[in-house]
Amino acid sequence: MLYHQDDFRADYRKMSEKLRDFRLPVWEEFPDLELYMDQMIVLLNRYLTFDEELAEERTITASMINNYVKMRIMPPPVKKKYGRAHLAYLVIICSLKDALGISVIQKIFPPGMEGEVLRDRYNAFVRNQEKSYHYVADNIDLVALPLLQEQERVSERIHDLVMQVGVSASITKALTEHFITQQHGTEEDEKEDS
Numbered sequence: 001m002l003y004h005q006d007d008f009r010a011d012y013r014k015m016s017e018k019l020r021d022f023r024l025p026v027w028e029e030f031p032d033l034e035l036y037m038d039q040m041i042v043l044l045n046r047y048l049t050f051d052e053e054l055a056e057e058r059t060i061t062a063s064m065i066n067n068y069v070k071m072r073i074m075p076p077p078v079k080k081k082y083g084r085a086h087l088a089y090l091v092i093i094c095s096l097k098d099a100l101g102i103s104v105i106q107k108i109f110p111p112g113m114e115g116e117v118l119r120d121r122y123n124a125f126v127r128n129q130e131k132s133y134h135y136v137a138d139n140i141d142l143v144a145l146p147l148l149q150e151q152e153r154v155s156e157r158i159h160d161l162v163m164q165v166g167v168s169a170s171i172t173k174a175l176t177e178h179f180i181t182q183q184h185g186t187e188e189d190e191k192e193d194s
Contacts, residue, residue, distance in 0.1 A: 008158055009148050016144075019137040022050035024091060024126045027084060027119045034081035037062050043087070048094055050133075060094055068093060072111050073102060085114065088122040095129065099173050107180045140165060 025047060035043065044060045069076045074089035089109065096105050113121060143164055147157045 012144055012148065016137050016141065018050050019133045022130075022133055024048075024095070024129055026123050026126050027088065030084045030087050032084070034078070034083050036081060037065065037077075040065065040082045040086065040090070044090055044094065047087075047091055060090070064094075065090065071102065073106060074111060085118055088118055092122065092125055095125075099169065100176060104177055104180055107183075136168075139168075 031043070041060050041062060048060070068074050068090070073093060075085060077086065089111075092109050093102075093105055096108075100108075109121065109125075140161070143161050147161060
């Protein structure tokens with residue numbers, strides 16, 4: 001795979017900045033009114049987009065939302081309207097679905113959470129999402145910044161970076177699934193002991 005160093009350097013800096021600047025809204029920043037499906041879609045696509053080029057690939061649709069309701073991953077709308085709880089579930093689901101299976105997401109954010117529990121869990125998700133974006137950007141910098149200075153074997157080094165990012169995603173997914181399985185095993189053991 002061939003890479004042009006100047007193009008890569010510009011793209012890398014742009015993406016690194018976007019990762020560090022991206023921020024999901026906390027619960028209190030959600031609209032305090034009920035929304036129709038088309039309004040939800042516009043809002044969600046705005047919330048979840050940290051890069052316009054990637055946004056086209058990750059567009060939220062009405063059929064996706066309807067499927068999440070049918071699968072009971074999130075609560076159904078009330079008289080075709082959606083509120084903060086729906087936004088929270090959808091932000092979480094859409095943020096994690098590319099990396100984790102729906103069954104894992106349901107274990108982390110079980111359907112049926114409401115009120116303060118959902119608000120607190122959602123706000124914790126937002127804080128952790130921001131930390132994670134910074135962590136990823138900082139760690140990719142460790143590999144990419146020396147690469148951006150190097151003049152030899154540039155294409156090979158850029159390919160190394162691409163592979164490291166891909167392998168990191170795979171390892172992160174495996175660790176998440178392991179930890180959630182361990183957590184649920186512990187919770188089930190505690191229920192049996194009660």
